[in-house]
Amino acid sequence: MSSQKLQTKILNEEFVQLDLSKYQSKVSAIHHHLETTKDEPTGWLNAPLEDNSELVKRIIEIANEIKLNADVLVVVGIGGSYLGAKAIQEALTPYFGTHPNGIEVIYAGQNLSGAYINQLLRSLTNKRVYVNVISKSGSTMEPALAFRVLRQYMEERYGDEAVQRIIVTTDPEKGLLNHMAEKHNYRTFDIPQNIGGRYSVLTPVGLLPIAVAGIDIKELLNGAKQAAIELKEDSLEKNEAYRYATIRHELYNQGYKVEMLASFEPGLASFHEWWKQLFGESEGKDKKGILPVTSNFSTDLHSIGQFIQEGSPILFETLLHFEGISEDYIVPYDVRNEDLLNYLNDRSFNEINCISKKGTAKAHADGGVPVIQLELQQLDEYYFGYLIYFFMKACAMSAYLMEVNPFDQPGVEAYKKEIKELLSIDNINLDDTVSINI
Structure with missing residues (x-):
């Protein structure tokens, strides 16, 4: 395991039986393509x-x-x-x-x-x-x-x-x-x-x-820069983004066609949406791809938790885990104790949330759901910049492992065309609009 700022762990590897070494040569070839191609929009890499x-x-x-x-x-x-x-x-x-x-x-x-x-x-x-x-x-x-x-x-x-x-x-x-x-x-x-x-x-x-x-966009970019430095290796032992991409691919080959990204901090709900577009639009082509879905725990444990635990074995779970959250609140003592919660007196909400996270991950893993955990130290600009770059690089590798182009979206163009035709919009060359009266 590497010493990078983001760690990728699978919590029930003995159940999933992953053998990633067989992908190393293909990962190296894709890495070389990403680093050298002039034909793809890879400017974000460097x-x-x-x-x-x-x-x-x-x-x-x-x-x-x-x-x-x-x-x-x-x-x-x-x-x-x-x-x-x-x-x-x-x-x-x-x-x-x-x-x-x-x-x-x-x-x-x-x-x-x-x-x-x-x-x-x-x-x-x-x-x-x-x-x-x-x-x-x-x-x-x-x-x-x-x-x-x-x-x-x-x-x-x-x-x-x-x-x-x-x-x-x-x-x-x-x-x-x-x-x-x-x-x-x-x-x-x-x-x-x-x-x-x-x-x-x-x-x-x-x-x-x-x-x-x-x-602070400078700190955001500093985090992305650190990720760009640390994720330059082609080795699955040294590159956590490639390790995550390869775990996903192996699970996909084992029949897990749905990935659920989940976290225990409600402020990450829109980040889930960004991740969903990144992977959905990059991988979902040629009748291939892992369907990206998201959940916000603990809220969604009370709606979708039963399916995750005992429903159709079609999904694996990726948990985002931040060690440090900037704010917290201590559970107060209540002399009435009508809610029977005084046993939590002096524990913090974040501490309870973390225990909930561990218990949920263990229950899902024990129930046969492959659980990947991505661990970072803090929920702040620096680590968020790191996480964004990590996912972008992992996504490019994951799509290429499926042998699809991570950088186009022909299906999106198809529905745009149908909508325009239904609205009776004339075909316009949108790259040559100088003569259009704006």
Whole structure:
């Protein structure tokens, strides 16, 4: 076992009977391909190792401007354009209220609900507003419609000042949103062309909203950098991301077609959604792939726990475990003891939560469910940056082990096409939009 900052453990290996050594040569070949390919969008692999100080400085400057002049930032995006930012924001800010170093960050463009957009606009009354629209092309329907509404709202409310209050994150050279930004002189951040949406959270796509929310993006990137350094090896003994990917693949070959990611901290619910898109969109091709599902424990133990313990043997479980949580609360003594809980007097909620975690993992493992546990020291920016990079690298390896491309999403393009045809939208070359009257 390696000494890396994230440890991968399988809690019932004697039951699962894993033999990972047979995959080493294939893992090495895939590793070499990832490190050398020029044909795939793998810019995220070495991005944490590059000097990004000027970009980070500019992001922080604009984030500080927004925090000074606004009460709320509305982030417009869908999929990888918002899931990562929302995941980090919710994991690292208070459950109630905003981060002491940030302002409110809310999201639009991730659905087509008229009620949602209506209520969002009403919520902005008496609040100072900035908008950050995020899309590589600008043509994805959900965020494009939301931005149409919000751009009109900002222009009607702020007039010429709206240009200063709209920040565009998009492709640096092409697409509807790129041309719109150029025409109207919006300030822009680039989405790197060699990084796909679900791998983009550590670029301006995620970093600007995260910084506005009050998160320390320098520490986030430091954690990702440490992961990029530690996960450079091709050895399954030394690379925890590849070890996790290979365990998943072996379980898949043994008939476990569903992976349930679970954690015992409710702030990680949106992180689960980011993970679900990362693996679902990367692996689910050619009638292959592990179905990614998620649970928030202990809440979901009272709804899905029975199925996990004794239901169809189709799933394995991956538990996220953080040794340190920043806040805690001691169970008080109650002289009445009507709830019969005085035996927990002087124990903390986190201590009880940790015991619940251990008991749940043991029960599921004893019940025959393969249980992987991913262990990190702290739930903070540094370790979260590490965890994000870990999952991205593990996902690329896992998809290639299944012999599918981790970086495309043909099924997504298929349903987009069907929706447009049903709405009678003419076919438009979205990479050649200069002549379109915006």
